[in-house]
Amino acid sequence: MEYRKIKDEDDDHDDVASDLESLKGKSHAVAASSNIALVGAGSNERTNWKRKGVVTCALTILTSSQAILIVWSKRAGKYEYSVTTANFLVETLKCALSLLALTRIWKNEGVTDDNRLSTTYDEVKVFPIPAALYLFKNLLQYYIFAYVDAPGYQILKNLNIISTGVLYRIILKRKLSEIQWAGFILLCCGCTTAQLNSNSDRVLQTSLPGWTMAIVMALLSGFAGVYTEAIIKKRPSRNINVQNFWLYVFGMAFNAVAIVIQDFDAVANKGFFHGYSFITVLMILNHALSGIAVSMVMKYADNIVKVYSTSVAMLLTAVVSVFLFNFHLSLAFFLGSTVVSVSVYLHSAGKLRL
């Protein structure tokens, strides 16, 4: 559970990736003049594909190692730290990494219109929204457990896949081909199938308020993702680290609110770092890096790629766990993985010819 909570909070931010970015040598001078310059430049096409591939792989590996860290930390029996403080630290770390990357870029390339930190109120005013949506969703999470148990909630979370696809279509007005939609439905079915266990059927007995909350949460999460993509892509030439900085600053602020609402007593009595261990530090580091990878995927790819990437990561985690923790895979897992694999194929085979 905690893993998911941390992860969701991450979904809207980024920054070590600045290294990645400077590595690619993005030509700011050219890009500054036009919104589309970076995207359609033709000779940049291959660089864009490579960048897209690198950030997607990074997200997949980070997300799957995230889940492995969770299992490991549970095995170690250390899991008593406050999740809200960890989330706050994740945001802080991401914010710091963004600033670090920016200072490097300023040193190498000078301060330009695109990497300048002070941005207009008009540009910045949208950045609190994703963080606010996640906060609201995480607060709802406390109430949904009155209606669904934790494994049931994991199953219902796959509704995120569908809500992301639908909102991506409606809000970003980006089209998927019919084959790609088929693939997206399969992704949702495949992920759910892979998670099936003997108690999964209980989720069908979820009451109407439970379903409503699950759907609202899926919509909030999907909306936050799609909204983040919209604001990051609105000005493609803007350096991603500037955009991330603002995302993460508001992420810090809203997570501070979450600490006050949810864990004030625990933090006041036991201290901010109560229950932290080496593995907690690793998890925070991992979450920060994955959060940055999510932002990069939003910038250079899109929410659909993000959903595929994190879904494939879930399957990777299970396979790796077989070797690390002697997990054994269920038939449902094999079936679900096959469906997800076919879905990935369909997403690429079904590309709209433009």
Add this chain to the structure above:
Amino acid sequence: MEYRKIKDEDDDHDDVASDLESLKGKSHAVAASSNIALVGAGSNERTNWKRKGVVTCALTILTSSQAILIVWSKRAGKYEYSVTTANFLVETLKCALSLLALTRIWKNEGVTDDNRLSTTYDEVKVFPIPAALYLFKNLLQYYIFAYVDAPGYQILKNLNIISTGVLYRIILKRKLSEIQWAGFILLCCGCTTAQLNSNSDRVLQTSLPGWTMAIVMALLSGFAGVYTEAIIKKRPSRNINVQNFWLYVFGMAFNAVAIVIQDFDAVANKGFFHGYSFITVLMILNHALSGIAVSMVMKYADNIVKVYSTSVAMLLTAVVSVFLFNFHLSLAFFLGSTVVSVSVYLHSAGKLRL
């Protein structure tokens, strides 16, 4: 189990359908001159599509009511008849219906080269092969239960889907598009998912001989289906009832052998019709009609359509059983059905442009 056994035996034969056929008014005079005349005739295109649709729907409905009859008969607690005698009667009934249809056709259209019963040795010699393959497969069935339990066997039977697709490609040299292959893999996954229950994982512990037998049985079953299509389609102008007559005559013969091998003592001691009830008669009637529908699908469509049709029938059965027998559907069933539905869509969306 018995349902499956009867059903497999059916898969290669047909006949009341003659009524359907005379209804369509196939022009024998024209067709006789050329092997392709019936298929590519242009104005016949719509008639062919309609015929294909009718036989496919008939097969789906018959197959799904078949399974419902099984459940009903099990509920009634009457299930003590010998399956081999029932199979023999199914073949006999189909054979009789073929002859009946032929006599009607002879009366209406006269005896032509295409509906004449006496066919050359060269044409007839291939008809025993499907029946022999099914007999061999059914004998194997007795041994596989040393390695797999009955629900596990039901799961493994879905390998038939893949073997049919592969053999269809190799033997009939018919091409499926990549999207259609994706759909076919999904059909197999979806059907298996829909059948998952809490004990399904045991199938993964199947030993090597168990797997080998399951694969051999899938290949035998797939080969019998594809081979039947090949011999039925080899001479498209030949009346389907003549082809069915030969299929079913050999079906009777091989099932007679099966009675001797498997149930000789029971039949000798208790009589041929021991344990028969009204519902047994209904089941035999239903199996005969489904068998005929299978032949028609082989003639006017193909094995791929047959596999889709019987898979969709399985899902229909479950849905109908909710109303008839108060079954409740599992989450796995919903997921599997969705995957199967997407698969059906992909099969049609992925049609190769010729």
